[in-house]
Amino acid sequence: MTGGANSDNAVTLRNLEKRFGDFIAVNRITLEVRTGEIFGFLGPNGAGKSTTIRMLCGILRPSAGNGTVAGFDILREAEEIKKNIGYMSQKFSLYEDLTVEENIDFYAGIYKIPGERRRRRKEWVIEMAGLTDHRRARTATLSGGWKQRLALGCAILHEPPIIFLDEPTSGVDPISRRNFWDLIYQLAGQGVTIFVTTHYMDEAEYCDRLALIYRGELIALGTPGELKTEQMREEIVEIACARPQELIAPIEKVSGVRHAALYGRGLHVVTENAAATIPAIEALLSERNVGVERIDKTAPSLEDVFVSLIEARDRQEAPQQEFAK
Numbered sequence: 001m002t003g004g005a006n007s008d009n010a011v012t013l014r015n016l017e018k019r020f021g022d023f024i025a026v027n028r029i030t031l032e033v034r035t036g037e038i039f040g041f042l043g044p045n046g047a048g049k050s051t052t053i054r055m056l057c058g059i060l061r062p063s064a065g066n067g068t069v070a071g072f073d074i075l076r077e078a079e080e081i082k083k084n085i086g087y088m089s090q091k092f093s094l095y096e097d098l099t100v101e102e103n104i105d106f107y108a109g110i111y112k113i114p115g116e117r118r119r120r121r122k123e124w125v126i127e128m129a130g131l132t133d134h135r136r137a138r139t140a141t142l143s144g145g146w147k148q149r150l151a152l153g154c155a156i157l158h159e160p161p162i163i164f165l166d167e168p169t170s171g172v173d174p175i176s177r178r179n180f181w182d183l184i185y186q187l188a189g190q191g192v193t194i195f196v197t198t199h200y201m202d203e204a205e206y207c208d209r210l211a212l213i214y215r216g217e218l219i220a221l222g223t224p225g226e227l228k229t230e231q232m233r234e235e236i237v238e239i240a241c242a243r244p245q246e247l248i249a250p251i252e253k254v255s256g257v258r259h260a261a262l263y264g265r266g267l268h269v270v271t272e273n274a275a276a277t278i279p280a281i282e283a284l285l286s287e288r289n290v291g292v293e294r295i296d297k298t299a300p301s302l303e304d305v306f307v308s309l310i311e312a313r314d315r316q317e318a319p320q321q322e323f324a325k
C-alpha cells in the first residue's frame, strides 16, 4: 500500500496485538479513525493505550494483526509513518537545558525542515505557545502549561496530517488544559487528525469519538452521546444529601444496586432499575435520619458509562474480582 492524504481513514487497525512474553498487552484491536477526527483513546492504567500508540507510530512492532497510519503500513512503512505524524507524550521530550528557540531548532533539524519554512514554522510555534517574550528563556524555567504548548509545537513543526498525543495534559492546571484543547480544536479545524489518550472525562467529552480499552481489549466505541445512550444497560440515580461518603456501603447493599460513587456534592448510584431503587434508598436514608435534598433518575455521565462497562467486563471474567483503578 502507498500512503495518501486523501484517504477517508487516517488510521486503520485490524486485529492488532502485542504480547510481552505470555502477557497480552493489546488484544486484537480493530478500529478506524477518520481523517480530521478528534479520536479519544481511554482506559484505566495499564489498559494498553501507550502500547497501541507506540505500535501506530512505528516505534514498537506488533506481534500480530496489521494497520495503516496516513495510508502507510505499520509493519512495512514505519519510516514513512514517522515523517507523517506528530507524537507527544506526557513526558514532553524537551531539553530542559536548552532555550525555547534551541529546542525548536533541534526539532526542526530532526525533521529536516529547510531554511525559509523553518523560520516561518519557528515563529508560528513561538506565537502559538505564547512564548514571544520568553524565546530565549531556558526551558527548565517555564511553567507546565508553557512547556506543554512548546512540546506540542515541536511535535508538529513539520505540519503532519496526524498527531498522536499520549496523556498530553497530565500534570498541568485546568486553565492550561483548556487552552491546550483550544489548540487541538484549531488543528482539527484545519483537517488534522488527532489521536489522544486521556484520563480526564471532561476531555473525553471534547472528542468526536471515543474508544474504551480495558486489559488490552476494545470494549466500547462511539461518540460520547452514543456511549451514554446505547452502551449503558443500567440506570443512574443521583442523590444530593449530607455526608454522602458514609452512604456508599449501605446503598450498595440495596437490591438491584450495582455501584455507588461520590459525584459532586452527592452520589451517583448505578442500578438495574431506578424506579425500584429510589423508594428503597429513600427508606434506607430515612431509617438513618439522613435528610435528602434531591433524589432523581438522571442521564449517565461518561464516567458512569466507563465504570459500568469495566465492571460488567470484570463480572463476566471473574465474578469475585473487584475493579481496582
Ligand SMILES: Nc1ncnc2c1ncn2[C@@H]1O[C@H](COP(=O)(O)OP(=O)(O)OP(=O)(O)O)[C@@H](O)[C@H]1O
Residues within 6 Å of the ligand: 020, 023, 025, 043, 044, 045, 046, 047, 048, 049, 050, 051, 052
Ligand atoms: N516493554 C514491556 N514489557 C513488558 N510489559 C510491558 C511493556 N510495555 C508495557 N507493558 C505492560 O503492558 C500493559 C499495558 O501498558 P500500557 O503502557 O500500554 O498501558 P496504558 O494504558 O498506556 O497505561 P497508563 O495509563 O498507565 O499509561 C501494562 O500492564 C504494562 O505493564
